[in-house]
Amino acid sequence: MTPETDKRGRPVLFVLSAASGTGKTTVAREVEARVPGLFYSVSATTRARRPWEKDGVDYHFVTREVFRAWLEHGNLLEWAEVYGEYYGTPRKPVMEALKDGRDVLLDLDVVGKRKLQALFPGQVVSIFLFPPSLEVLRERLITRGVESGKLEIRIQNALREIEGAQEYDYWIVNDQLEEAVEALASIVRAERQRSYRFPRIPLQRSAEVGA
Ligand code: ADP
Numbered sequence: 001m002t003p004e005t006d007k008r009g010r011p012v013l014f015v016l017s018a019a020s021g022t023g024k025t026t027v028a029r030e031v032e033a034r035v036p037g038l039f040y041s042v043s044a045t046t047r048a049r050r051p052w053e054k055d056g057v058d059y060h061f062v063t064r065e066v067f068r069a070w071l072e073h074g075n076l077l078e079w080a081e082v083y084g085e086y087y088g089t090p091r092k093p094v095m096e097a098l099k100d101g102r103d104v105l106l107d108l109d110v111v112g113k114r115k116l117q118a119l120f121p122g123q124v125v126s127i128f129l130f131p132p133s134l135e136v137l138r139e140r141l142i143t144r145g146v147e148s149g150k151l152e153i154r155i156q157n158a159l160r161e162i163e164g165a166q167e168y169d170y171w172i173v174n175d176q177l178e179e180a181v182e183a184l185a186s187i188v189r190a191e192r193q194r195s196y197r198f199p200r201i202p203l204q205r206s207a208e209v210g211a
Pocket residue numbers: 018019020021022023024025026027140141143144174175176177178180
């Protein structure tokens with residue numbers, strides 16, 4: 001039997017980006033539940049918690065002081081300012097997952113994606129998720145509950161974020177949830193098997209053959 005260490009290549013960091021309200025969190029969480037060995041990175045943010053969000057599950061909700069202290073202590077792998085609030089990736093959980101040989105799924109904006117590509121050359125796979133249309137995006141933002149007066153700003157920002165889609169490896173349209181989830185799960189499964197991620201040829205010579 002091939003040893004476990006030879007069956008898997010170097011861990012991959014999957015970065016998922018989309019305009020707010022497209023369904024990133026929904027798709028990412030479903031793929032995490034479906035694909036073994038995939039760790040979902042929970043970001044830290046200074047923005048206010050939305051009523052349906054859970055601290056430590058959707059985000060680590062922190063004050064600006066705490067965020068700055070984490071930054072100063074090097075606790076964040078990358079960070080960005082989005083809509084006037086800070087967002088960042090806690091370093092330790094990601095590094096531990098990679099050390100354990102697990103792949104990591106991160107929900108980041110385009111700035112965060114670029115930073116990770118610089119930090120982990122050749123190890124980042126980027127996926128951009130599109131809403132089927134701007135009308136559907138608007139409906140999803142309303143259903144989810146957008147902050148009052150923020151709907152049009154979010155739509156304008158969505159158009160700007162979508163402009164960055166050209167620099168991503170994969171595109172998925174999140175129309176039917178099941179199809180979008182399976183598309184992302186397939187990308188994860190296929191990327192894991194890329195020959196260049198393997199440390200060596202995964203074929204063990206038995207003692208008899210070698211003799
Ligand atoms: P994001 O993380 O991109 O801001 P969410 O995952 O919070 O978006 O999803 C926004 C809203 O759209 C939620 O109410 C979610 O249930 C809904 N949603 C997500 N994907 C789909 C889909 N494929 N079809 C219909 N509704 C969806």
